[in-house]
Amino acid sequence: MRTSLLFAAVLLVACSPKKTVQAPTALGPVPSESQLAWHNMETNAFIHFTTNTFTDKEWGFGDESPKIFNPSDFDPNQWITTLKDTGFKGVILTCKHHDGFCLWPSQYTEHSIKNSPFQGGKGDIVKAVSDAARANGLKFGVYLSPWDRNRADYGTPEYITYYRNQLKELFTSYGPVFEMWFDGANGGDGYYGGAKEKRKIDGAHFYDWPTTLNMVREMEPDVIFFSDAGPGVRWVGNERGLAGETNWNTITPDTLYAGQPGITDLLNQGHENGTAWIPAEVDVSIRPGWFYHAKEDSLVKSPEQLFEIYLTSVGRGSTLLLNVPPDRSGHFHENDVAALKGFKALLSNEFRTNVAAGASCTATNVRGELQNFQAGLLTDGNPETYWATxxxxxxxxxxISFKEAKPVKYVVLQEYIKLGQRVKSFNIEAYSGGTWRPLASATTIGYKRIIRVNPGDAEKIRINITAAKGCPLLSNVEVY
Structure with missing residues (x-):
């Protein structure tokens, strides 16, 4: 009898289902597929080109004659191949700036390239650039200024119809479009069809953005919308190339609108408990201005300056949008090209060899003690695997342990953001000669965090997550 009971007990234990551990559930807002693709691009280019290039202005008043627009040796392939060769993944073209001049032959206005001498009035900059981008594997985006200093009907409901008609032209004739860019410069003095006056609009309501964006989504469902507050990606709050040291990908956008004053800190840092995933895009120009000016040829940012901007943009979990303005010939100036090539060389040199690739890893906690959440997944090179607690x-x-002491200058960390941004603070230590020494401490990680440390050799690197919104999920660690 006792033998039978003992056998039954053993059988019950053997047949009982093993404890299962579920994968972590999403925490807070998470990125859409198009936002994930945007994060992965990391570096994109802005191209400012219009009548301002020929008047030496930054903001045209809208009274510029189309006849002044006439690049002598327009070469979009020079633009795009330069960008491709230096690592850029997408390009956003200023199809219409505040002056209202259109770089495509719009049927809704005479203030366009069709009335310029360029290519006998048959030219189309938007088509040429979008075709060149696609031919070289770069994504194409459009900037269409909501403010128009040329239009007599600006400030009236008729202007909104005009603006939407032009969006229809761009999205149906030049797509696919990965990002639509519009900024907060809205209303002020202008030509306005000869009125030459100052006009004010209600930035929160005049444009009726929800209706406009829904219209665009019907044409391009995966498009990313940039404005001060998104809804796809947000402005970083400055034009200096600086994302926040703390940079949450989430904000609560309900009370924000393009051009709203007093929100730059929120845009720069995001909000830990924001209700929507709206990451920051860092827009900055390679020159002091956004359009080409010959007097700035000696003021192009150096490769070293561009590298620093990379560390304070991509290196803080944002995407870098670097403006490179063509000159009056229709080329990128040789100084700009040299700076871009130098920047690319610096990136390649500084991040040439990941000494953590394939290195062995241990952790103080592994989710359910299971292999599919183990620390070794941090160095397997697969962005779809992650260490979880x-x-x-x-x-x-x-x-992370090395087989021998390795030189350490940069540590790259990435969260598995498909399930949300979680880490609130962390620090990094290095082990050498029997001693752990502190290297750095920081706050958020997000898509990517690049920490530059004082160079030195290390046998091990330790990453301490000191605070998180939920169980931390790290998908990648690299050491250079």
């Missing part, structure tokens, strides 16, 4: 563990450490 148990749900109730929000502070934890992981060690």
């Amino acid at each position: 148990d749900d109730d563990v929000t502070t934890a450490s992981t060690e």
